[in-house]
Amino acid sequence: MIRWRPFRELLLARMREALREPEVIFWAFGFPILLSLALGIAFRNKAPEKVFVAVEEGTAAAKATFATLVADARFDARLASAEECARGLRLGKFAVVVRAAGGVEFRYDPSRPDSILARTLVNDALQRAAGRKDPVAPTDREVSEPGARYIDFLIPGLLGMNLMSAGMWGVGFVIVDMRTRKYLKRLVATPMRKAEFLAAVVASRIVFMVTEVILLLAFGRIAFGMEIRGSLVVTFGLGLLGAFCFAGLGLLVACRAQKIETVSGLMNLVMMPMFVCSGTFFSSERFPDFAQPFIKALPLTALNDALRAVIIEGAGVASQWARIGVLAAWMVVGAFLSLRWFRWT
Amino acid sequence: MTTALRCSRLEKTYPGGVEAVRGLDLEVQRGECFGLLGPNGAGKTTTVEILEGLLPPTAGEVEVLGRRWGQDDDALRHLIGISLQETKLAEKLTVEETLRLFASFYDRARPIDEVIAEVALGEKRTSQVGKLSGGQQQRLALACALVSDPEVLFLDEPTTGLDPQSRRQLWDVIRGYKARGRTILLTTHYMDEAERLCDRVAVVDHGKVIAQGTPAELISRLGGEHVVEFSVGGALDEAALAALPAVKAVRVSLGTAVLTVSEVHVAVPALLDHLKGRELTSLTTRHASLEDVFVSLTGRHLRDD
Numbered sequence: 001m002i003r004w005r006p007f008r009e010l011l012l013a014r015m016r017e018a019l020r021e022p023e024v025i026f027w028a029f030g031f032p033i034l035l036s037l038a039l040g041i042a043f044r045n046k047a048p049e050k051v052f053v054a055v056e057e058g059t060a061a062a063k064a065t066f067a068t069l070v071a072d073a074r075f076d077a078r079l080a081s082a083e084e085c086a087r088g089l090r091l092g093k094f095a096v097v098v099r100a101a102g103g104v105e106f107r108y109d110p111s112r113p114d115s116i117l118a119r120t121l122v123n124d125a126l127q128r129a130a131g132r133k134d135p136v137a138p139t140d141r142e143v144s145e146p147g148a149r150y151i152d153f154l155i156p157g158l159l160g161m162n163l164m165s166a167g168m169w170g171v172g173f174v175i176v177d178m179r180t181r182k183y184l185k186r187l188v189a190t191p192m193r194k195a196e197f198l199a200a201v202v203a204s205r206i207v208f209m210v211t212e213v214i215l216l217l218a219f220g221r222i223a224f225g226m227e228i229r230g231s232l233v234v235t236f237g238l239g240l241l242g243a244f245c246f247a248g249l250g251l252l253v254a255c256r257a258q259k260i261e262t263v264s265g266l267m268n269l270v271m272m273p274m275f276v277c278s279g280t281f282f283s284s285e286r287f288p289d290f291a292q293p294f295i296k297a298l299p300l301t302a303l304n305d306a307l308r309a310v311i312i313e314g315a316g317v318a319s320q321w322a323r324i325g326v327l328a329a330w331m332v333v334g335a336f337l338s339l340r341w342f343r344w345t
Numbered sequence: 346m347t348t349a350l351r352c353s354r355l356e357k358t359y360p361g362g363v364e365a366v367r368g369l370d371l372e373v374q375r376g377e378c379f380g381l382l383g384p385n386g387a388g389k390t391t392t393v394e395i396l397e398g399l400l401p402p403t404a405g406e407v408e409v410l411g412r413r414w415g416q417d418d419d420a421l422r423h424l425i426g427i428s429l430q431e432t433k434l435a436e437k438l439t440v441e442e443t444l445r446l447f448a449s450f451y452d453r454a455r456p457i458d459e460v461i462a463e464v465a466l467g468e469k470r471t472s473q474v475g476k477l478s479g480g481q482q483q484r485l486a487l488a489c490a491l492v493s494d495p496e497v498l499f500l501d502e503p504t505t506g507l508d509p510q511s512r513r514q515l516w517d518v519i520r521g522y523k524a525r526g527r528t529i530l531l532t533t534h535y536m537d538e539a540e541r542l543c544d545r546v547a548v549v550d551h552g553k554v555i556a557q558g559t560p561a562e563l564i565s566r567l568g569g570e571h572v573v574e575f576s577v578g579g580a581l582d583e584a585a586l587a588a589l590p591a592v593k594a595v596r597v598s599l600g601t602a603v604l605t606v607s608e609v610h611v612a613v614p615a616l617l618d619h620l621k622g623r624e625l626t627s628l629t630t631r632h633a634s635l636e637d638v639f640v641s642l643t644g645r646h647l648r649d650d
Binding site: 005006008009010012013016017020021181182183185186188189190191192345 | 398447449450
C-alpha cells in the first residue's frame, strides 16, 4: 500500500534535488536539443550542386554550345581558352571540358565520379538541344519533403535515446548514490514503505519524461519544421512505456551495486550496444541480416522504431504491437528481477 | 522500571567470517541513557544496527519495547528514532524540507517548527543541507530522529568529528530529550561523552561486554579515583612504586608511569620522596576516567586504531 503523504513528499524531494542540480537539467533537457541542433545543421539538405563545365573557345560551334549550357540551371558553364580549359580540368575546377567542332568532344577524368556524371549530363543536354527524342519518355520527381529528411529521422531517435539514458541514470545512479551515502539505510529505518519510495522515484522520471518529450518535439517543430503525423497521445504513450521500461532496467543495474563506479560501468555495458545498434543516428537495418533478430529485441530499437513509425509515418497503435510487446517484456523482466534482488543497504 | 531494550547471547558473523559480535548481553531500562563505550571495531555499531532492526543477528535474542523484529516491524519503526553513523542527508534539500519529508513517514509526527527550535536550527531552516556545518548537519540528523517523538533514541557516535562547541550543543539536545523520560542508547569512543550523558555504560571490546555499570561504579572498581602520571629520566622500579602508600595500581609505558591512587595527598609526597634526586619532567594528577577503566581492562587505549 502506498500512502499519499510520504509519496508526495518523496516525489517533491526527488524533483527538488534534481532541479537544484544544474548538470541534471543540462543532460536531461539541454543536451538532446544541442545534439539535434548540431546534427540537424550538419546533415541539412543542401541545394543540389551545379556541374562545372568549360567550353573551349575558338571553334565555330563554341558560342552556340556555350549558350545551350548556360541556359540550363544544372550547369555552371564557362567559355575559356584551350590552355585555361586544360589547367582547370587538371585542378578539378571543371568536371568536363567540351570542344565543339563538327561533332562534340568531351575531355574528362574517368577516375572522378563527378567528372563522369558531368560528361553524361552535358551530353544529354546537348543531344536534346539538338533535337533528340527519347524513345521512353522520362518524368522526374524530386523528393525532399519534410518527413524524409535526416532531421526527421534523427529526432525520434534522439527522443528514444534520451528516454533510455535519462531513465537509466535518473533511477540507477540516483539509487546507488543514495545507497553509498547511507541515505537509503536511513530512510529504511523509518516507517516509510519501500513501494512509496520506488513509486516516487519512478513518478519523478515520468514528470521529467513528459517535459523532455515536449521540449524535443517542440524544438524539432520550431527549428526544423518537423511534422508529427501520428497521434500525440500515442507518442506520449510510447514515451511513458519507454520511461517505465528503462526505469526498470535502471533499477536492475542499481539493485546491488555498492559503488558509483560499479553502477556507471554496468550502465555503460547495458547502454553502449543500444547506442550503436538501435538506430538512433542511422538505421539499424544497415546491420547484417543475422544480427537483426537480436537488434530488434533490444528495447531501444523497439522504442526508436515505434516512435519513428508514429511520428514520421503516422502509424497507429495497432501496427506497433510487436514493438510495444518488446518494450513491455523488458519492463516486466526488469521490474521483477530488480524487486527480487534489490538491497537497501 | 521496565525494560526498554534487551539482547541476550547476541552474535553477528558477517559473510566472510568476521565475527563482529560474540555473545553480547545487554539490558537497558526505560528512561535510561545507556552508553556503549569501546574502540573502533569493537562491535558497537553492529549491536546498535541489530537493535534498530537494520541487520539480522546470526544468533541470540533481541527485544525492543517488548516487541521483536520480524513480527512488529511497522509498529517498532514508529516507536524508535535513529541517527546513523555518517549518514549524508540529501544535500540539495533545505532543513525544513528534510524534516517535512521525514515527518511524512510517521502517523503521528511532531510539528516541524517545534523540532527545528529544539535543535536550534531556526536560522537555518531554509538553508540547504550541503551548506550546513558538521555540527548543524548532525543536529539535523538528530532532528530527523526526534520528529516522530520516539520512545527510544539510538545514536551511533553522535559527536564524532565535531568541534567542542558543537558537541556541547548536541549534548544539550540529548539531555532535553532524556528529561522527557525517554530512553537513549548511544555509542561513543569518547569517555567524556559517556561520563556526561550516560546513566550506565557497557564497555565493549571484541564483540563482548567486558564491564557494565554507572560511570562512577566502573571508576571505583579501579580501587582509586585518582590518577597520578609522571615521567622521569631513567628506569623505573614498578614494584617499588606499587609499594608506595595509597597506590592501587601501576602501569609504565614509554617512560611514563601511571599510578591509580586512592588518596592524592598521601601518594604524591611519598612518590616525590621516592624519586628524590632524579629529574622529573612532568607530573600531573587528575580524576580517574572511563578511559582509565578501559586501559586497565584491556591494556589498550580507546582511541588506538
